[in-house]
Each structure stands twice: as structure tokens, then as C-alpha cells.
Amino acid sequence: DVKVTQSSRYLVKRTGEKVFLECVQDMDHENMFWYRQDPGLGLRLIYFSYDVKMKEKGDIPEGYSVSREKKERFSLILESASTNQTSMYLCASSFPTSGGTGELFFGEGSRLTVL
Amino acid sequence: AQKVTQAQTEISVVEKEDVTLDCVYETRDTTYYLFWYKQPPSGELVFLIRRNSFDEQNEISGRYSWNFQKSTSSFNFTITASQVVDSAVYFCALTLNSGGSNYKLTFGKGTLLTVNP
Numbered sequence: 119d120v121k122v123t124q125s126s127r128y129l130v131k132r133t134g135e136k137v138f139l140e141c142v143q144d145m146d147h148e149n150m151f152w153y154r155q156d157p158g159l160g161l162r163l164i165y166f167s168y169d170v171k172m173k174e175k176g177d178i179p180e181g182y183s184v185s186r187e188k189k190e191r192f193s194l195i196l197e198s199a200s201t202n203q204t205s206m207y208l209c210a211s212s213f214p215t216s217g218g219t220g221e222l223f224f225g226e227g228s229r230l231t232v233l
Numbered sequence: 234a235q236k237v238t239q240a241q242t243e244i245s246v247v248e249k250e251d252v253t254l255d256c257v258y259e260t261r262d263t264t265y266y267l268f269w270y271k272q273p274p275s276g277e278l279v280f281l282i283r284r285n286s287f288d289e290q291n292e293i294s295g296r297y298s299w300n301f302q303k304s305t306s307s308f309n310f311t312i313t314a315s316q317v318v319d320s321a322v323y324f325c326a327l328t329l330n331s332g333g334s335n336y337k338l339t340f341g342k343g344t345l346l347t348v349n350p
Binding site: 161176220 | 242268270275276277278279280283324326337338339340341342343
């Protein structure tokens with residue numbers, strides 16, 4: 119059974135803290151993604167990676183960085199958390215296809231609250 | 234830039250009713266892919282369908298059907314004889330087939346469907 123696992127379902131952090139959100143997939147997918155989901159805004163892409171050590175900015179990368187040292191793991195880093203980063207964070211992975219990205223497999227999400 | 238619009242923010246129906254979720258997209262590319270995802274209350278998005286821009290055939294899968302019309306840039310999703318388990322947020326999404334953009338899905342804001350018993 120394919121699986122994308124996010125390390126924490128719920129986190130509470132304080133303003134200015136460094137936050138790590140971890141994501142692991144067991145499907146040997148090349149592509150991995152971090153999305154942010156907010157009410158009324160849908161899903162917005164923060165960063166994605168199409169290979170180990172490769173990363174590309176999405177639509178809202180400000181305030182975030184990522185790390186992909188191994189194929190199965192993609193980490194989202196908030197260097198100095200702020201209250202406007204309170205959100206649901208969704209990790210996803212996929213195989214690349216000749217016609218663009220295929221089906222995305224999503225994790226259950228990490229709900230981050232920054233106080 | 235591409236855009237996906239789901240004008241219906243929330244829909245509420247009674248079990249066994251048919252319901253259609255609208256999706257309108259914008260892109261200048263001729264090759265693109267459209268998706269629908271379901272997000273149940275548990276939170277994990279589930280893939281429902283992927284359709285490329287050259288295939289305008291309608292698709293039916295059980296109680297689910299999709300109507301793709303390039304002339305109106307729409308990719309609507311219909312649930313026939315809705316059930317309580319269909320209650321979820323449904324997202325329409327678009328990706329292009331050009332360079333690095335083929336990795337990026339642009340999502341609509343989602344439609345919350347509530348099916349009441």
C-alpha cells in the first residue's frame with residue numbers, strides 16, 4: 119500500500135522558532151511537493167523537488183526552505199516561524215510522466231499553529 | 234499563468250440527490266492535464282481522475298462522472314445518487330506540459346459538499 123507519511127499531525131510553536139516538517143514516501147517517487155492549505159485559498163504550492171538535492175520554488179516560497187538529501191525524504195523548514203504561517207501543510211509525491219506529473223499521493227497533513 | 238475556478242464554495246444536498254461540482258480553468262497552453270481530488274474529513278487528499286486536453290470523452294466511474302468541454306474550459310464533476318460518504322471537499326486542479334511547469338499543479342479553492350441523510 120502506497121504511503122506518504124508526515125512526521126507530525128499537530129504542532130504548536132512560538133514565533134521565531136525554527137520548525138521542521140518531515141515527509142517520507144515509500145513509493146520511490148522522483149517528485150515531492152509541499153503545499154499549504156488555508157480556508158478560502160485552497161492549496162498553494164510552496165516548494166517542489168524533482169530529484170535528490172534539487173528544488174524549485176512554488177508560488178509562495180517566502181519564509182520557507184526545503185531539503186531533499188534522500189529520495190524518500192523531503193523536509194520543509196520554517197527558519198523563523200511567524201503567526202501568518204499557521205496553516206495546514208500537505209506533502210505529496212508522484213512519478214514524473216512523459217505528459218507532466220502523474221497522480222499525486224498526499225500525506226495526512228501537518229497542522230501547524232504558531233503562537 | 235493558469236487558473237482554476239470553483240465558483241461553488243459549499244453545496245448541501247440530501248442523500249440520493251444528484252450533484253454537479255463545477256470547475257472552470259484558464260490556460261494559454263494547448264496541452265494540459267486536469268485533475269479532481271477528494272479530501273474527506275480525515276484530511277488526506279485522494280486522487281479521483283486525470284484527463285489530458287486532447288481527450289474530451291466523458292468519463293464514468295460508478296456513481297462518478299466527469300464532463301470535459303474545451304469550448305467552455307470546463308471540467309465538471311457529477312455524483313449520481315449521492316451518499317453521506319461523499320461528504321468532502323473536492324478540488325479541481327490543472328497542470329501544464331511545458332518545461333518545469335509540468336510538475337506544478339494549480340488547484341482551485343475547493344467545493345465543500347455535504348450530503349445529509
